[in-house]
Amino acid sequence: MLLIACPHCGPRAESEFHCGGEAHIERPKDPASLSDAEWAEFVFLRDNIKGLVFERWNHAHGCRRWFNAARDSVTYEILAIYPMGSPPPALDPRRYV
């Protein structure tokens, strides 16, 4: 069980949280001009990185607020927690592969 530090409630068990998938996926500025392949890229295709990942998490059974987390997908270590809407922290991805 992971212990995740909710930015509002403090450290809580993983079972209280819901992972919302990859973070920082930008909605296309002009959706009408996109080709099918580009839409598929935006809607379905994710990087599934081994190492440093940036994810959205929701404290579903606590304060119900969203936040971002940087996580090592190999060791499951949570490297950073930062608010929604802010840029990812500067972490060297080569360290986490």
Add this chain to the structure above:
Amino acid sequence: MIETYLRQSALDHLGLAGHSTAAPTEAGVQLSEKPLPVAVNLRGDSGDAAFVEAVREALGLALPTLPNTATTGEGLALLWLGPDEWLAMQHDAAAFAEAQLATKLRKALDGLHAAVTEMGESLCCLSLAGAQARAVLAKGCPLDLHPRAFGGSGHCAQSLLAKAAVTLLQVSDAPAFELYVRRSFADYLWRWLEDAAREYGVAVVRP
């Protein structure tokens, strides 16, 4: 507003009043169901001094801004649910008290960026007390319930108990806890609590 005659606990079918005891008990755990609480959900910006002051004026209670804390006063409790969300709870109140409480808050918060929502009969309040109360909760709740971490009376948290979403409020250092649970989970959670507490000796007591 909910008519008095319609207010019925989700545990009515268990007939708890019939087999609860008022006598002092040696049981490690005392369980009871409190009468349906009056609950009003409050949203707003705790960074806005006008909002904090308006709530204090309307309820006579300070808004808890520290995470996982609650402030309690005359029959009224204000629970922190999130950075901009609180739950006002009133016990032993008539059914119309909910509308009164919500109206009072709405009037006080008029013109401010805030929301007041009546919770109706959505929540049941189970009370769990006794020397082994923590041990029972620890069987199904991932929270650290040690007094060092779950800081005594006035500490509250939303979490899971036996996979049901609950709001936990410590009301006494004895220890005694109040569990607020959605009514559709109340029957399941009551039976789970009775079963989990069996090994310590469990008494159903009058609220």
